[in-house]
Amino acid sequence: MDNNIKLTEDETILLLIGHLTKTGWNIDSHCLGQTRGCDIVATQNETKLLIEVKGARAGDNSPTKKRKHFDSGQIKTHFGKAIVKILDDKFLNPNCTFAIAHPDDLNIRKSIGHLTPFLKSMGIRHFWVSQDGSVIEE
DSSP states (O other), X not given: OOSSSOOXXXXXXXXHHHHHHHTTOXXXXXXXXXXXXXXXXXXXXXXXXXXXXXXXXXXXXXXXXXXXXXXXHHHHHHHXXXXXXXXXXXXXXXXXXXXXXXXXXXXXXXXXXXXXXGGGGGTEEEEEEOTTSOEEEO
């Protein structure tokens, strides 16, 4: 966990795609920038995985106000929105598997790390994505 590098959502998506590909997943689609839709759709055997990804800071091309990184309130708001999006997607696609991914970042872990284990009880996987491309799943 390197707290000096703050990964954007797009950087986190690309790192996670690399990890998924190495572990046998096929990437069906992904969204970068302000594109709407599921951030990553991957398949392996008969399993379809839909992943909502969050970043530690806004991208350089983001129309929103720039800060060096998201604060605790923004992190919690983004996490809440990701949960609602996943629950909505679960309603529409009940046979799929779902996950939320975050950069493995000290500020994010402090803000929501104690909450991510509860995702499992809702049938939602969670990935911590490191700058070196390694991924920890909870």
